[in-house]
Amino acid sequence: MKKLVVMLIVAAFVGTAFVAVASDNGPAEVKYEVKMGTVTFNHTAHQGLTDCATCHHTEGYAACKSCHDGTKAPKAKDAYHKNCKDCHKEKGQGPTKCKECHVK
Ligand code: HEC
Ligand code: HEC
Ligand code: HEC
Ligand code: HEC
Numbered sequence: 001m002k003k004l005v006v007m008l009i010v011a012a013f014v015g016t017a018f019v020a021v022a023s024d025n026g027p028a029e030v031k032y033e034v035k036m037g038t039v040t041f042n043h044t045a046h047q048g049l050t051d052c053a054t055c056h057h058t059e060g061y062a063a064c065k066s067c068h069d070g071t072k073a074p075k076a077k078d079a080y081h082k083n084c085k086d087c088h089k090e091k092g093q094g095p096t097k098c099k100e101c102h103v104k
Contacts, residue, residue: 026061032080037102041084055083 025047032039052061068076084101088094095101 024061034102037099037104039101040103050087054087 026043028042028044030041030043032041046055058067064079065076067073068079070076073079074082084094085096088096
């Protein structure tokens with residue numbers, strides 16, 4: 001719990017600093033409701049962990065699926081899994097097993 005509070009404070013600080021250059025930090029939380037089970041992604045908390053460009057590798061902040069349709073860019077499912085799981089594996093933190101992310 002303590003860790004989460006610290007993380008949120010860091011996120012809030014980064015958020016504030018960022019407002020000076022851009023006004024849209026996006027949604028605080030994103031829920032992906034898929035058959036496999038709902039994935040809850042805490043965007044704000046993740047913004048405190050790394051640079052925006054780690055996930056938004058392009059200049060803008062367009063929704064991933066606007067490009068990741070399997071033709072212009074790799075399929076969305078593969079892009080999310082690679083982005084999310086690779087970092088969790090690398091850091092040894094965050095869910096890596098199916099049911100830790102996909103909750104029914
Ligand atoms: C750990 C990965 C990650 C980081 C870091 C991150 N984002 Fe995001 N961001 C996402 C995901 C995932 C979405 C949801 C969009 C989707 O799934 O298509 C999103 C959505 C957004 C959106 C809304 C896009 C839309 O039109 O739906 C904005 C704006 C945004 N992010 C800005 C930022 C900014 C600014 C930062 C840095 C301060 C940042 N993000 C850091 C992953 C990340
Ligand atoms: C403007 C279009 C665009 C947007 C928006 C976009 N991507 Fe991508 N992405 C691409 C393209 C094109 C590639 C393929 C690049 C290559 O192969 O060199 C790619 C590659 C990737 C890869 C590597 C895939 C692999 O198999 O190596 C990941 C992971 C990824 N994107 C995640 C994301 C996430 C997460 C988001 C949303 C937060 C996002 N992308 C938003 C265009 C986009
Ligand atoms: C750059 C590294 C990185 C990326 C990319 C990343 N995460 Fe994480 N994630 C972490 C770390 C580190 C933690 C552990 C943070 C903690 O609990 O202190 C975490 C924790 C989580 C948690 C558990 C805690 C919570 O926030 O509820 C979930 C769920 C999660 N991540 C989902 C995702 C999803 C979904 C994506 C892709 C859209 C993603 N993550 C992308 C680093 C990352
Ligand atoms: C780190 C979190 C995370 C983990 C771990 C994870 N997933 Fe996912 N998964 C996601 C996200 C985010 C999406 C994108 C949902 C979307 O496209 O709207 C997704 C999408 C999917 C989809 C596509 C759903 C659809 O209807 O398009 C399937 C199937 C899936 N995951 C299966 C799995 C399986 C099987 C595992 C274990 C081997 C797994 N996932 C592990 C986060 C995760």
